[in-house]
Amino acid sequence: MLLSIFSKLMATSVFLLFLPLIFFSSSSSSTIDRLNRASSLSVEHADDVLTSRNGIFSAGFFPVGDNAYCFAVWFSESSSEGNRTIIWMANRDQPVNGRKSELSVLKSGNVIITDAGRFTVWSTDTVSESSVFLKLDENGNLKLQNSEGVLWQSFDSPTDTLLPQQLLTKDMKLVSSRSQGNFSSGFYKLFFNDDNVLCLQYGGPHITVYWPKPWLKSWEAGRSIYNSSRIASLDPWGYFSSSDNFNFTSADYGERVQRILKLDFDGNIRLYSRNYGKEKWTVSWQAMSEPCMIHGTCGPNSICSHVPHLGRKCSCLQGFKIRDRTDWSLGCVPEFNLTCTRNETGFLKLSHVEFFGYDYDFFPNNTIETCENLCLEMCDCKGFQFKFVKHDHPDNIPYCFPKKQLLNGHHSPNFEGDLYLKVPKKTLPFQETGLNCSSTVVKQLNRTYTKHPENASQKFVVRFAIVFGAVELGVIFVVGCFFLRAHQNSNAGMHNYYRLATGFRKFTLSELKKATRGFSEEIGRGAGGVVYKGVLSDHRIAAIKRLNDASDQGEAEFQAEVSTIGKLNHINLTEMWGYCAEGKHRLLVYRYMEHGSLAEQLSSNALSWEKRFEIAVGTAKGLAYLHEECLEVEILLEVALKCVAEDKDARPTMKEVVEMLLRQENDSELV
Incomplete structure (x- = not known):
């Protein structure tokens, strides 16, 4: 009797054990990791998703537009911005309607996606006589399986993403x-x-x-x-x-x-x-x-330029206009008509501009004049690239590349070559692309230097780096003076919020008091104010400069000056994160330099001669890259590299270098 009762209980337990599977196979939706044969997921039910057993990945219909959905696999947990991270899509180029669309596992062993219950837009193209099921694995792989193995898997047809072990x-x-x-x-x-x-x-x-x-x-x-x-x-x-x-x-x-x-x-x-x-x-x-080295960025007849902290920027060649302002990949079109008449055609030089590929041929050991003649002989020649290519020997060999098309264009100060654009003579001269640092004519600097008896290479590099520090302090002092200017006609009762073009965050005074623990840890001071160390709410360590009395400066003007400073972005400049303009208080928030300043490092004995040399050359190159075509920086770079590279006594003193810079600034009317 007991054995009979136990047998009935076991049979009931087995039935109850399989009851969820029976229920699931007859259901049209699922929230677990697999979808059985003759089942489907509907676009109309938000809970119709598969979730891997570890909960990391989910699969279902994902909105990609207005009433447009694609079946996708994504990370279940969204990022800090609240976005889902998509790792795979089935029908990325043919979204389905938000009503009556489904993903179905057919009895035949095929998996299909139907649009509005009528059209099949995607299929695994599989067939199986045995029962199949669609499963989302813990590694993010969506697999169609039967008793014999895997019939299809998403890992074999990736979209734009690879996962580990894929x-x-x-x-x-x-x-x-x-x-x-x-x-x-x-x-x-x-x-x-x-x-x-x-x-x-x-x-x-x-x-x-x-x-x-x-x-x-x-x-x-x-x-x-x-x-x-x-x-x-x-x-x-x-x-x-x-x-x-x-x-x-x-x-x-x-x-x-x-x-x-x-x-x-x-x-x-x-x-x-x-x-x-x-x-x-x-x-x-x-x-x-280098993002501008990626082809197709800006389209035909246009130039890509990289601006630090801002990214890539596209611009049309001179004499061209953008084809479609909503899509830079379409490039630019000419605003002039070229003829094949030689005396009506000229060339516009664009320095440090390269258009890669689409050459008629390359011609070594050519002068600019012979390269011009080659391009003039070809009616559909758009211009030519002229550059020096270094080979195994120290001599530079000039190469000429006449262009069929002007594609993959970019501007870089480090590119040792020029583009000569073919244009009608009547349109010349254009203004060459580049940074216009002054509206006045810049005078040539006299490069005759006096001898100095104690100019060892290492001493020069150390002093050279210290001069940069002195110049930097001078700039900070000048900026501080700007912030201290009083404006008697400002409206002290208005403290409106003006959003900066640079995207800086506006901090409240209480936030910065909390970050600095009541401005308790001072790390530096100068004529413009005192600098404190602080920890922001997002755990970033910051250097917070509290400016001296600037209570009469209006917030709008203060923010305009901050915005101006923010435009001077470069990888070698301390990054500004935000500001505070509250009542009479004016504060600036910078990234904290954990390893101290360059001046502190140079003053110590921790740096080798090779490291000091790299610092000097890197500083000069960084400034040249930041200013690109500015003459005073080019002169400084030339002076620095020449004096460091040549082991001679004829080098300028630090005082002479600073005096040359000041003379150059006065000559070009730069502040």
Whole structure:
């Protein structure tokens, strides 16, 4: 009797155990990790999603526009900005309607997405006689399986993202999205080419490869073409390896964090990482450090320029106008008509401008005059690139590149070459592209220097760096004076909020008091005010400068001056984060320099001669890059590099260098 009762209880338990599965197979929606045969997920039900067992990944219909949805896989937890991080999409180029659209697992073993219950827009194209199910794995892979194994998986057809342990093979490619908010297929691709090399390609109106550097042979770029396996992958620790010998290690290698390798819409491939939870993704590696070297950025007949902290900027060539102000990829069109008559055609020189590719041919050992004649003989020649290419010997060989089209244009002070644009003579002269530092004529500096008996190389470099520090302090003093100017006609009763063009944050006085613990830790002072160390609410360490009495300065004018300072952005300048203008109080918030100032380091004995040399040259190059075409910086760079490189006694003293700079400023009427 007891045995019979126990048997009935066991049968009932087995029935109850399988009851959820029976219920699920007859349901049209699911919130677990798998979808069984003859089941579906509906676009109309927000809870119709699959969630991996570890809860990290979700799959379902994702809104990509007004009444437009794509079936996607994403990280379940949103980022700190509140956005979902999409890692895969099925129908990215053919979204479905927000009503009656479904993803269904058919009895035949196929998985399809239907638009409004009528049209099939996507399919796995699979067939199975045995029962199948669609499952979202803990690693983010969406798999269609039967009793014999995997029939289809999302890891085999990536969109723009690779996850750790996901392979990129010869039959796969990553395709960027069209823009920041447009998930449809864009112009950029990451794939293995026919030479077994992993490369980045721009596939817009004109197809070009821009990574690795196209002017390099494979072996010159450190790649191998003798491995036809064509396979690459990212491990969970942040190490990426490819069969063509390309590999890299993330900046946070070894940490247990979430990672994705993504081909962004701007054509750069980046490795992102974040701690588990709702945190912001940070870049731990990227392929291209110079964003303007990415092809197709600004379209035909236009130039890409990189502005530190602001990003890329597109501009039309002189004599051209933008084709479509909403889409720079379409480039610019000429506002003039060119004829094939030689005496009606001239050339406009654009310094440090390069247009890569689309050459008729290259012609070595040519002068500018012969290159002009070559281009004039070709009616459809748009201009020519003229540059010096260094080979194994120290001599520079001039090369001429007549251009069929003007594509992939960029401006860089480091580019040693010029573009000569073909234009009608009647339109000359144009003003050449560049920074106009003064509206007056700049006089040539006299480069005759007096001898100094004690000018050892190391002493010069140290003094040279100290001069830069003195100049910096002078600039800070001048800026402080600006902030201390009194304006008697300001309205003290008005403290309106004016948002700065630079995007600085406006802090309250109470926030900064709390950050500095009542302005208790002083780290420096000068004529303009006192600097305190503080910790902001987002845990960033800041240097907070409390300006001396500036109570009569209006907030609008104060913010205008802050905005002006903010435009002087450069990687070697201390970053400004915000300001405070409350009542009579005026404060500036900067990034805190954890390792102290350059002056402190130079005053110590911790730096070797080689490091001091790098600091001096790097400082000069940084200023030259910041100011680009400004004559006074070019002169300073030339003086510094010449005096450091040549081991001679004929060098200027520090006093003479400063006097030359001051004379140059007076001559060009610069403040």
